Amino acid sequence: MGNDRVDESLAAVRAEVLDSTRADIAKFGWSVIGVFPTPEEPGVPFSYTVGLSGKGLPELAIYGLPVRTGHQVLNMVARQMVDAGVPLATGQRIENVLENDVALVAVAMSNTTDLNLVREVYGSVAAAVQVCWPDHDGLLPWEQGSSVGDDVQPVYGQGPAGRPVFRARRLPLETAGELAELVGADADPGSLTIVDPQADNDRRARWGARAFLGYASFLGRGKLNCELETTASDMLADLRHMYDALGLDWEDALSSVDRNYQAEILGEL
Known part of the structure; x- marks a missing residue:
């Protein structure tokens, strides 16, 4: 009943x-x-x-x-x-x-x-x-490196061919000192090729490394005995303080960063 x-x-x-x-x-x-x-x-x-x-x-x-x-x-x-x-x-x-x-x-x-x-x-x-819908980096579920898997967004059909993704290649190092030795060999910043996204993003990573090493060396009074991830996070936090001091919009900057990064890893910029 x-x-x-x-x-x-x-x-x-x-x-x-x-x-x-x-x-x-x-x-x-x-x-x-x-x-x-x-x-x-x-x-x-x-x-x-x-x-x-x-x-x-x-x-x-x-x-x-x-x-x-x-x-x-x-x-x-x-x-x-x-x-x-x-x-x-x-x-x-x-x-x-x-x-x-x-x-x-x-x-x-x-x-x-x-x-x-x-x-x-x-x-x-x-x-x-x-x-x-794509992940934070603009990658779709069927594309290499996408953070959106079946447990988040199952796809019930055959997606189109995935676009190639050109993330900067992992540098073989663990410390700031090793990073300094690696990029210290760069005599000049060089230029982007425009036609080789992988080479261009590898170069962009080295440009970022130069800025990071300058920051780490300054805080370490010329020594590079800092921990990479912690110091990189500190640098980003200090950049945000700089934006406050200069009256710049941090959120707008992050939006621009995301757009540029997505275009760069997909070889569109």
Whole structure:
């Protein structure tokens, strides 16, 4: 008897959600559904649209963002796609949605198991596109070195070919003294090649090392017996104090740093 009541209650909730979804589609053109992980069904939060199928367009889904954020993103992307009247294709960049000119990327979904309400409304999922977001360095889940793995943003389709990533190569040293010996051999700062991103970022790392060594040597009164990570952190903190003293905007500087770094490791700058 108790189980029957639970089943009836769940059926009533499901019918209410379905009616509400259909009402949203009739009023707005589509609805966005948010799904939270539970102990019974763990995973990441995700959101997806219902209603774009009726316009001959793929439904949209996004994984790993807070449901409210995912809702906002999908509404903006859906509006762009509906206005264009053209389905998003795998590898297509989606701009003017995230701050700081960060682009999203579309991936056609081969696994649409999660899009239950689409099947409830239309009988099946004709087509769906996952809207994928990059990590802090601008790298997408399928790209080398991305910090966004399946446990954060699972991708339910085949992403496009990953872009090459050109991070500065690890220097074979552990101490500031060894760093000084390595970069001390550089007679002059040299110039960027513009055509070889790996060589250019290796050179940029050495330029940064020069500034770091000057700071470390000054504080050590000419000695370089400091610990690398601690001293580098202290240098960044002191730079922030300098920004305060000069009346410069630290947050704007960090945004510019991130944009430049992302472009440099992707060979775009």
